[in-house]
Amino acid sequence: MIKRVPLAGLVLAATVLPLAAPAAAAGPATAQAARGVLWVNDQRYVDPAGCYNATQFPLTASNATDTEALIYDELHCEGLVIGKLPPDGQRHVVEFGKSIRIY
Template sequence: MRVPIAAMALTAAGVMAMAPLAPAQAATGYVVINDTRYDDPSGCYPLNHLDRAFVVNHTGERAYIYHDPACTRRFLAEVVPPGDTEVFWGAGSLRID
């Protein structure tokens, strides 16, 4: 019996559509921004252009520093590598995924 290619493709697409999507993963560990600890951080954390932002990155991911408070504009090209501590002046936000 011959099954048309289109029918096989539709069957495969249906099976794939029923497969669960993998959830977004947070970084494992914690980040400290000044005196506040965030466990298993994920996303954007505003730094509110603090005079000084003391960042401790105890995750396996890089933390990126942005100029604006919403992690959307002008990445400052500054990174807090995993296991590192940095101090930033006038930064707007931190993103870690």
Template sequence: MTAMAGPIRALGALAAAAALALAVPNSAYAAQGILNVNGQDYVDPSGCYGFDWFPASITNNTDAIVEVHSGPDCTGSVEWLVYPGETYRTETAASVFVL
């Protein structure tokens, strides 16, 4: 084994890690299924959805967990987590985020 083998291997591992780090943020994820918020269906949802009907009803028929936020645009505290197959009703939340 030569003296250069160690640094070359380390550099190769670093390059592979950098390539993986750059590839992961670009991959988009959408939940599979239907998220229903106040009667509005979102097919294969991702990200944040706001609403202004109260009381609000959130039915999660996806494969992902949905956060219920107290503020608009998924700001404020997380009021509840709606797991797949569950329905949650709220009079205080203003948005949901699909994890």
């Protein structure tokens, strides 16, 4: 099942703006990874950690890990955080998402 996430249904960047700078400044992935599987478009990542760019648009993602992921409006997890991807295992479509960061 595809769950389309309207931009209004996401946590808007203005709400999470304080998170954007620390997340972008965090740099490379940490030693600990999320447990589970993250799908970004058609790519599968087991125990992901770090930033993953969308390869096609709109971004589709499924987060079956133990950690919430952040969705950015620019590639390489730059720009603003425009939403959060819950660890619910459902497929989400994010029209303006360009990359996802997970720890």
